[in-house]
Amino acid sequence: MEYNYSKAVPQGGVDTVGEILKVAASPNVISFAGGLPAPELFPTSELQQATDQVYRTSAESALQYSNSNGFRRLREILAQRMARRGVSCDADNIAITTGSQQSIDLISKMFINRGDTILVEKPTYMSALDVFNTYGANIVGVEMDDDGLRMDALEQALKDHPEAKFLYTVPTFQNPTGRTLPVDRRQRMVELARQYDIVIIEDDPYGQLRFAGNPVPAGTPAPLIALVGTNGNWGVFVLSIVLIAIDVMIYVPFVRIAEEIMVKAGVDHEK
Numbered sequence: 571m572e573y574n575y576s577k578a579v580p581q582g583g584v585d586t587v588g589e590i591l592k593v594a595a596s597p598n599v600i601s602f603a604g605g606l607p608a609p610e611l612f613p614t615s616e617l618q619q620a621t622d623q624v625y626r627t628s629a630e631s632a633l634q635y636s637n638s639n640g641f642r643r644l645r646e647i648l649a650q651r652m653a654r655r656g657v658s659c660d661a662d663n664i665a666i667t668t669g670s671q672q673s674i675d676l677i678s679k680m681f682i683n684r685g686d687t688i689l690v691e692k693p694t695y696m697s698a699l700d701v702f703n704t705y706g707a708n709i710v711g712v713e714m715d716d717d718g719l720r721m722d723a724l725e726q727a728l729k730d731h732p733e734a735k736f737l738y739t740v741p742t743f744q745n746p747t748g749r750t751l752p753v754d755r756r757q758r759m760v761e762l763a764r765q766y767d768i769v770i771i772e773d774d775p776y777g778q779l780r781f782a783g784n785p786v787p788a789g790t791p792a793p794l795i796a797l798v799g800t801n802g803n804w805g806v807f808v809l810s811i812v813l814i815a816i817d818v819m820i821y822v823p824f825v826r827i828a829e830e831i832m833v834k835a836g837v838d839h840e841k
């Protein structure tokens with residue numbers, strides 16, 4: 571039978587990420603192609619203990635359907651962690667996701683109609699491109715240099731594509747280049763986004779994984795939204811993972827979005 575697939579199904583038949591993960595799964599390979607954590611660092615016994623405790627003390631509520639934004643207490647902790655990074659945020663702005671990948675998918679579903687233009691760094695994270703392609707985006711790459719996205723190129727792209735729905739950016743330890751955008755460019759990016767009225771999607775999986783040097787901006791690895799000032803609901807989305815327990819290094823993926831958009835996304839069933 572010939573299946574009549576939807577347009578969202580990739581036509582090429584090549585699963586690049588799948589191929590990388592297949593090779594990386596071999597015990598003889600140390601892969602630098604995917605961001606795989608070292609398995610010996612997985613906090614297995616702590617997770618075992620925590621799981622046991624949940625089953626002992628609150629199995630019924632843990633196994634039951636619940637609020638689709640995620641466990642409220644965990645969202646409160648994430649909001650506190652974001653506040654330490656300079657972001658005004660409360661639990662109602664946070665949806666816990668299965669990974670940045672789900673956050674990228676959720677946001678794409680909300681913003682991209684087939685043929686809509688979006689701006690990305692050139693080059694950018696290939697699995698984000700997969701999602702944008704699935705939703706039929708017209709993807710426009712913006713040039714970078716050794717310091718990351720070039721602001722002159724961004725301004726030109728915004729002039730050329732006033733219809734662009736959003737800018738997807740990984741300003742800290744960008745994938746695949748590893749570049750980190752200096753603070754003056756971050757400020758300029760936010761200024762330009764305001765001037766041209768475009769949403770910024772900041773993907774920040776690595777901002778808290780610095781091994782050397784100083785965070786950008788100095789002091790704390792604040793997401794771009796921290797530069798936006800008091801109007802925290804303005805259109806910057808952060809897809810992030812946040813360290814919630816320092817002693818066992820557990821990171822939780824989530825998306826931080828403005829409250830009215832949570833309602834549109836259908837992820838706010840709580841109030």
Ligand SMILES: Cc1ncc(COP(=O)(O)O)c(C=O)c1O
Pocket residue numbers: 604605668669670671672695740745773775823
């Ligand atoms: C920039 C970027 N965003 C998102 C992800 C995927 O994150 P997750 O595993 O949380 O879906 C990666 C993983 O390599 C990445 O480099």
